[in-house]
Amino acid sequence: MKNGSLKNIIPWICGAVLALAVIACACLILNSGGPAKEGHHVVIFGDSIISYKQDETSVVNLVIAKTGMDVFDLSFGGTQMAMGLDAETLGDKRNYLSMYSIAQALYTDDFSLQASYTPSDITTEYFLERIESLKTLDLKETDIVIIEQCLNDYHSRIPITSDDGSECSYTGALTAAVNYIRSVNPDIRIIILSPTKKWMEDGSEALEYDYGSGTLALYLDAQRRTADRLGVEYLDMTDIYDAEYVNQTGEVITGYGYTVDGTHPNYYGRDVISDRISEYLKETENDGK
Secondary structure, eight states: OHHHHHHHHHHHHHHHHHHHHHHHHHHHHHHHTSOOOBOOSEEEEEOHHHHSOOSTTSHHHHHHHHHOOOEEEOOOTTOOSSOOSOGGGTTSHHHHTOHHHHHHHHHHTOOHHHHTOOOOSGGGTHHHHHHHHHHTBOGGGOOEEEEEOOHHHHHTTOOSOOTTOOTTSHHHHHHHHHHHHHHHOTTOEEEEEOOOOOBOTTSOBSTTOBSSSOBHHHHHHHHHHHHHHHTOEEEOOTTGGGSOEEOTTSOEEOGGGGBSSSSSBOHHHHHHHHHHHHHHHHHTTTTTO
C-alpha cells in the first residue's frame, strides 16, 4: 500500500519541480530584458556648465582624474530643474530631461518620457547614449548625488516659487527631485551646486539681470534657502572665476576669460569647476559614513 502511494506521489513531485524550473527560467528571461543596474560613488546631474565638452577635459573626467573616484556623468546640456508650463514645449529637451522628470523616472523606474527624446542637432547626439546610461543607474547603491541645475530655469523664465509648490516652479521641482531621490535611498548624500558667474553680451554680470521671472540673484537665494530647508549640502560656485590663473603663455585668465561666451566654461573654466568639486568631495569624503 505504501509503495503504491509513493509511486503515485513521485510524478506529482517531478511535475512540481518542473513547473518551478519553468517559472524560474521565465523570470530570468524577463529580468535579462532590462539593463543591468549599477550604483556609483558619485553621480552628477547638470546642464551645459557640466557637459559643455564630452572629452577628457570635461568637468566630470577632470574630477575623476583629480579624485580617483567613481563619478558617473548624467548631465544634459540645455536642460533645467523644472517642467515648463507651456504644453507645446513638452517635447523640448528641457522637459524630457529636466531634473524633475529624471528624478521621477528613477523613482518609478519608468523612462518612457526620456526614451522618446529625439536629438535636435549634433550637439545633443550624446543624449541618446546618456539616456541609456540613465536607465542603468541604481540609486540604492549610490553614495552621492550632485545636482547642478538653475541657469536654464532662469533663462527660461521658470517661476522661482509657486503657491502650490508645483514642479513647474524652480523650488517646487527641486524639492520634488530631492524627495524622489531620498525615497529611493534615504541615506544618500545630496549636494546642490550653485551656477557659476554669467556675463551678458555687453560684458556686464548677469546677477541683477531679469529675463522675466526674477534676477539670477533671486534664483541663487531661493536655491540656497531650499537646500537649507531640505537639509542637503550646498556648494557655492559663484566665486571660482574671481581668481587669476596664469596659463603657459603667461596670459592672465580671470572673470569672463574662464568662459567661451560669458556662460559656458572653456578649458580653464572647466578646470576650476572641477577643482572646486574635487576639493569638496575629498574634504567631505567621510561625511555620512
